[in-house]
Amino acid sequence: MGASRGAASAMDANFDASPWPKVCDKFKHEFGQHAYTTWLGQLGYQGVDSGTVELTAPTKFVRDWITRHYAPRLKDFFLAEDPRIKGLSIRLAARQAAANAKPVERAPASPIEVDPSTGADESAALDPKYTFDSFVVGKSNELAYAAAKRIAETDEVTFNPLFLHGGVGLGKTHLMHAIAWEMKRQKPTKRVAYISAEKFMFEFIAALRFKDTHAFKQKFRALDLLMVDDVQFIANKESTQEEFFHTFNALVDNRCQVVITADRSPTDLEGIQERIISRLGWGLVADIHPTDYELRLGILQSKAEQAESVIVPAEVLEFLARRITSNVRELEGALNRVMAYATLVGRPITMDMTRDVLQDLIRANDRKLTIDEIQRAVADYFNLRLAEMLSERRARNIARPRQVAMYLSKQLTSRSLPEIGRRFGGRDHTTVMHAVRKIEDLRRDDSQLDDDISRLTRLLEG
Numbered sequence: 001m002g003a004s005r006g007a008a009s010a011m012d013a014n015f016d017a018s019p020w021p022k023v024c025d026k027f028k029h030e031f032g033q034h035a036y037t038t039w040l041g042q043l044g045y046q047g048v049d050s051g052t053v054e055l056t057a058p059t060k061f062v063r064d065w066i067t068r069h070y071a072p073r074l075k076d077f078f079l080a081e082d083p084r085i086k087g088l089s090i091r092l093a094a095r096q097a098a099a100n101a102k103p104v105e106r107a108p109a110s111p112i113e114v115d116p117s118t119g120a121d122e123s124a125a126l127d128p129k130y131t132f133d134s135f136v137v138g139k140s141n142e143l144a145y146a147a148a149k150r151i152a153e154t155d156e157v158t159f160n161p162l163f164l165h166g167g168v169g170l171g172k173t174h175l176m177h178a179i180a181w182e183m184k185r186q187k188p189t190k191r192v193a194y195i196s197a198e199k200f201m202f203e204f205i206a207a208l209r210f211k212d213t214h215a216f217k218q219k220f221r222a223l224d225l226l227m228v229d230d231v232q233f234i235a236n237k238e239s240t241q242e243e244f245f246h247t248f249n250a251l252v253d254n255r256c257q258v259v260i261t262a263d264r265s266p267t268d269l270e271g272i273q274e275r276i277i278s279r280l281g282w283g284l285v286a287d288i289h290p291t292d293y294e295l296r297l298g299i300l301q302s303k304a305e306q307a308e309s310v311i312v313p314a315e316v317l318e319f320l321a322r323r324i325t326s327n328v329r330e331l332e333g334a335l336n337r338v339m340a341y342a343t344l345v346g347r348p349i350t351m352d353m354t355r356d357v358l359q360d361l362i363r364a365n366d367r368k369l370t371i372d373e374i375q376r377a378v379a380d381y382f383n384l385r386l387a388e389m390l391s392e393r394r395a396r397n398i399a400r401p402r403q404v405a406m407y408l409s410k411q412l413t414s415r416s417l418p419e420i421g422r423r424f425g426g427r428d429h430t431t432v433m434h435a436v437r438k439i440e441d442l443r444r445d446d447s448q449l450d451d452d453i454s455r456l457t458r459l460l461e462g
């Protein structure tokens with residue numbers, strides 16, 4: 001067999017009639033066109049040297065995947081073409097090997113390429129309000145926050161990708177923008193891109209239409225940090241997923257950081273190819289949990305402090321933190337609505353005004369709490385049996401908790417007075433009204449009772 005390594009032309013003459021097209025056909029036949037395009041189609045056939053088939057892969061990931069999943073079958077296919085084949089060698093294509101050898105030297109980038117698709121003034125895509133400073137940290141988001149900060153502050157790639165997931169409006173986009181702002185401040189030469197998965201798809205479709213996929217690929221693959229928001233959007237979008245996958249691999253192989261967000265964990269993503277899901281879970285997966293009362297209050301306090309023109313009383317902030325539990329976006333929206341209203345009518349913010357302005361929101365957030373839950377919580381709190389509390393007995397130690405439970409049912413649910421009366425052993429609505437007024441009055445003078453009610457409210461609303 002031919003001796004010298006190196007150029008394909010110097011390789012074994014017996015292999016001049018390349019087995020490659022036939023091997024590719026066999027691969028397609030056995031694994032399908034899709035697997036071919038994703039994997040084998042990425043390889044370059046260089047020839048055969050001393051019985052070893054020489055192939056090149058565009059990225060380390062493609063190389064490792066093929067080695068792990070397809071190498072034995074590939075060897076069989078080659079052997080069927082020529083029994084003298086001894087083995088396969090897949091190395092990185094020259095450009096990629098050089099990239100892996102040392103960090104890529106790039107011309108200093110414009111400060112930030114926040115959204116590669118917008119071209120010019122990309123900073124416009126970033127919300128200046130979304131910084132690390134304005135992000136309030138609590139138990140539910142501390143891991144996500146710490147991971148995001150680390151990416152912005154260090155040059156090492158310790159986990160790749162960072163996958164942030166959590167329900168709507170819990171701060172995923174905020175953290176991504178914060179990373180971008182911090183990078184812009186600390187490392188202005190880095191190329192950073194933030195893009196929604198939706199925009200990634202539209203860009204890709206446009207590139208296909210205008211036959212400009214090369215430029216598209218270049219744009220995304222020359223980055224130091226790529227952040228893709230709401231990746232669940234590309235579910236069932238096969239060719240976008242294909243392109244996303246290759247972009248992702250090229251960046252990770254180049255030791256460039258990737259940050260992804262989604263509304264659920266990688267394993268819960270539906271309509272996303274298995275190989276992408278598996279890849280997304282390789283780095284750090286950080287879950288942003290729903291907020292608790294303290295975090296909600298902290299966020300409201302911080303937002304209220306930023307508002308210069310209006311003063312928001314502490315009791316209003318506490319009320320909102322207790323009552324608007326769905327997500328931070330809604331919480332912020334509620335505060336903004338009250339502040340805007342107060343500014344418009346030129347009156348200071350009060351509890352009554354807040355309740356009035358936010359009626360619909362409060363009702364929507366109320367849905368979860370039932371009168372039954374309130375009754376049980378109150379009975380427990382005052383060490384009573386539920387049956388006792390709902391009974392006809394008028395002893396103070398029973399009647400007062402009953403009134404408290406009625407009061408809380410009125411405050412924390414959207415049930416009407418007659419409805420509440422019915423649920424309290426068929427009492428009349430005037431009894432409920434009396435209870436509500438009584439407790440309102442007592443709260444003003446009896447600090448112990450006021451405390452009990454605050455504690456109960458927090459218990460009930462989490």
Ligand SMILES: Nc1ncnc2c1ncn2[C@@H]1O[C@H](COP(=O)(O)OP(=O)(O)OP(=O)(O)O)[C@@H](O)[C@H]1O
Pocket residue numbers: 130134135136137141166167168169170171172173174175230263299328329332
């Ligand atoms: N911990 C926090 N501190 C301060 N503001 C927060 C926090 N969490 C969320 N917010 C605010 O809540 C709003 C919604 O957050 P964001 O848009 O980042 O949510 P998201 O998780 O990306 O939601 P979606 O899944 O809908 O895109 C933003 O205005 C953001 O500033």
